Amino acid sequence: MPKNDWFAMVRTLGMVSLLSGVLIVMAYEGTAARIAWNKQQATEAAVFAVIPGAVQKATFAVGQDGFTRLENHDEKGPKVYAGFDASGTLLGVALEASAQGYQDTIRALYGYDPVKQCIIGMKVLENRETPGLGSKIVTSEEFLKNFGALNVSVNADGSALEHPIELSKRGMKPESWQIDGISGATVSSKAVARALNESAQRMAPLVKKHLDQFTVK
Numbered sequence: 001m002p003k004n005d006w007f008a009m010v011r012t013l014g015m016v017s018l019l020s021g022v023l024i025v026m027a028y029e030g031t032a033a034r035i036a037w038n039k040q041q042a043t044e045a046a047v048f049a050v051i052p053g054a055v056q057k058a059t060f061a062v063g064q065d066g067f068t069r070l071e072n073h074d075e076k077g078p079k080v081y082a083g084f085d086a087s088g089t090l091l092g093v094a095l096e097a098s099a100q101g102y103q104d105t106i107r108a109l110y111g112y113d114p115v116k117q118c119i120i121g122m123k124v125l126e127n128r129e130t131p132g133l134g135s136k137i138v139t140s141e142e143f144l145k146n147f148g149a150l151n152v153s154v155n156a157d158g159s160a161l162e163h164p165i166e167l168s169k170r171g172m173k174p175e176s177w178q179i180d181g182i183s184g185a186t187v188s189s190k191a192v193a194r195a196l197n198e199s200a201q202r203m204a205p206l207v208k209k210h211l212d213q214f215t216v217k
């Protein structure tokens with residue numbers, strides 16, 4: 001190939017690569033805020049699904065000394081969502097949890113009733129588990145029944161859960177703090193148990209300790 005043609009080819013390829021790079025960055029910048037907003041909306045909508053009976057909610061930032069009410073939901077950092085009935089009575093607090101599943105990270109929201117000391121609902125917000133296998137963590141009614149009144153009592157010194165949330169042994173009746181896994185999708189079921197356990201070990205004692213901070217207004 002003549003030298004001039006070779007330079008022209010390299011220059012053209014360089015320009016195309018540069019242009020592609022700029023377009024990719026622009027597409028990312030243009031959609032990142034929208035994606036984050038959609039994710040936040042989906043999380044907030046799920047609050048009412050994981051706290052049965054809740055008709056109003058308030059958002060709180062998680063700090064060293066408990067919880068601070070947030071008026072601006074766009075603020076970064078860990079958040080929890082308190083759910084109330086029409087008269088403003090606290091029914092539960094919705095908390096985020098995540099763990100590595102079979103394919104990728106599973107992200108869930110669960111409702112915690114600090115008075116009954118139970119998990120009262122769970123919704124998977126994001127997962128890439130195998131359709132028809134791990135994806136049953138989203139659709140299996142049997143599996144979702146595990147999260148109607150799952151015992152997450154805090155221990156006597158208020159430092160952690162009395163019993164870790166875990167999968168029950170196959171064929172055994174689950175204890176009140178155990179989850180009955182999905183047959184053929186044990187890895188995904190275990191990941192949900194692990195996500196909830198990691199979060200509740202930390203958050204249930206904190207929520208219980210600062211219950212008075214969760215006011216509707």
Ligand SMILES: Cc1cc2nc3c(=O)[nH]c(=O)nc-3n(C[C@H](O)[C@H](O)[C@H](O)COP(=O)(O)O)c2cc1C
Nearest residue numbers: 102129130133134135182183184185186187188189
């Ligand atoms: C292609 C393929 C995809 C799989 N996807 C999942 C999955 O998404 N979640 C899961 O728990 N197990 C999945 N499994 C099955 C796991 O490897 C494992 O066998 C299963 O979780 C064990 O459950 P069991 O002890 O109830 O049989 C998959 C297996 C194959 C071959």
